[in-house]
Amino acid sequence: MTTRRNFIAGAAAAAPATLAAPAIAQSTIRWRMQTYAGPALAEHVIKPHIEMFNKIAGDRMQIELFFADQLVPTGELFRAMQRGTIDAVQSDDDSMASPTEVTVFGGYFPFALRYSLDVPVLFNQYGLKEIWEEEYAKVGVKHISAGSWDPCHFATKEPINSLADLQGKRIFTFPTAGRFLSRFGVVPVTLPWEDVEVALQTGELDGIAWSGITEDYTVGWADVTNYFLTNNISGAWIGHFFANMERWNELPDDLKTLFQVCADASHYYRQWWYWGGEAALRVNGDKLKLTTIPAEEWAQVEAEAKKFWDEIAAESEVKARVVAKIREYNEVMEKAGPPYRYS
Structure with missing residues (x-):
């Protein structure tokens, strides 16, 4: 079994999740982001949308993406982001050991959700978005976006x-x-x-x-x-995009908007990818x-x-x-x- 220490050492020696990007100017804003997902899953749940961000942002900003446990163990993601070791994270609250009052609801809160559409409705029409923003602001983290994932x-x-x-x-x-x-x-x-x-x-x-x-x-x-x-x-699983609050506040407004748009595009992709896949694989798998x-x-x-x-x-x-x-x-x-x- 690959040990976490050897895995991280190997990851450090190899290139991270390399994303197509234009030539980088010295003034380019650079972020490091880690996802909860391993390489095969990340190909669907985040990599295409970080590539999209980098392509549009060009030499103004580039995000270097790392997969599950590549920089830090998933259970240490929150602390690493809070300290600024990592600039942004894609995860649920529960897996990354978030020290907030809402952590227990991240990932799978039993029987709270029946379908994937339940998540965006709860966050955007029933006030969960504001609660999450308040709780993360207290601990120096920007809650950017919540979305629904698989059952x-x-x-x-x-x-x-x-x-x-x-x-x-x-x-x-x-x-x-x-x-x-x-x-x-x-x-x-x-x-x-x-x-x-x-x-x-x-x-x-x-x-x-x-x-x-x-x-x-x-x-x-x-x-x-x-x-x-x-x-x-x-x-449905409740998953999120987060960023270190200081790094987030340093961004110009248009890059904040671009990041939010790409995060929402990622949520939308997963919504139909999982919905169709769950049925198709039950029938044809x-x-x-x-x-x-x-x-x-x-x-x-x-x-x-x-x-x-x-x-x-x-x-x-x-x-x-x-x-x-x-x-x-x-x-x-x-x-x-x-x-x-x-x-």
């Missing part, structure tokens, strides 16, 4: 057909998702992203609950697991066999999630505000009926 499903080596099958399974997942899933006997495991595939091969892991089926195929996890559980604990926990049994997990919301809301005033927004939104969706929600 959270299990991909495992052994079939999952009931809640009992989850007992004792060692699963690579996000901190909050792991905290919730431990109620059903799951043993959450934290590893560097690049070590996951080998850990599945050696038996260190029994499976993952880190993504939907599109990522399982894209990054190679479908090659080392056998089954895909169609039940999910969240219909030839690597993972689909399994399903019966709806009446899975309802126990959904009911437990509402108790989990109450526990999180009791932890602070800010968390209570976010949970209230999530409840309000889901109530509206339920009352609206199909296609917003199906019973």
Whole structure:
């Protein structure tokens, strides 16, 4: 298994994620940015849009992109950005160990979201955008943009057909998702992203609950697991673009706008890439066999999630505000009926 130390040393010796760029003037603003994603996934979730930024910005500004754990471990991304070691980050709050009141909602907050469109609506019409901006400004980080990513499903080596099958399974997942899933006997495991595939091969892991089926195929996890559980604990991942506040404030307004436009274009790409991929690979994928926990049994997990919301809301005033927004939104969706929600 590649160690993080050797991986970083190798990355330092090699060129970073090289992006096509024009000749660079000495006055060019240079940023270093790290994503949560490994190389194969980054080809979809960020690299094209950083290339777009660099092409348009030209010799005024260039962003050097690094992949998961290439400069610092993902769990240290926030601190590195706050210190200015890294200028910008693409991640969820949970993975990068953000010390904010909203961290628990990043990544997969269980059953808060049914579809990918839920994320931009919550942020832009239900006030989450303002809450995130306030919380990150307190710790010297600019929250630039939030978007929806893929749903959270299990991909495992052994079939999952009931809640009992989850007992004792060692699963690579996000901190909050792991905290919730431990109620059903799951043993959450934290590893560097690049070590996951080998850990599945050696038996260190029994499976993952880190993504939907599109990522399982894209990054190679479908090659080392056998089954895909169609039940999910969240219909979309909440991911963000962030920047060191001082570096952000130094940018001229047009470059700030350009960065925001490119970030939003990245979110839009993922919205349709995941939506189409999730369906197509369930139907046409030839690597993972689909399994399903019966709806009446899975309802126990959904009911437990509402108790989990109450526990999180009791932890602070800010968390209570976010949970209230999530409840309000889901109530509206339920009352609206199909296609917003199906019973």
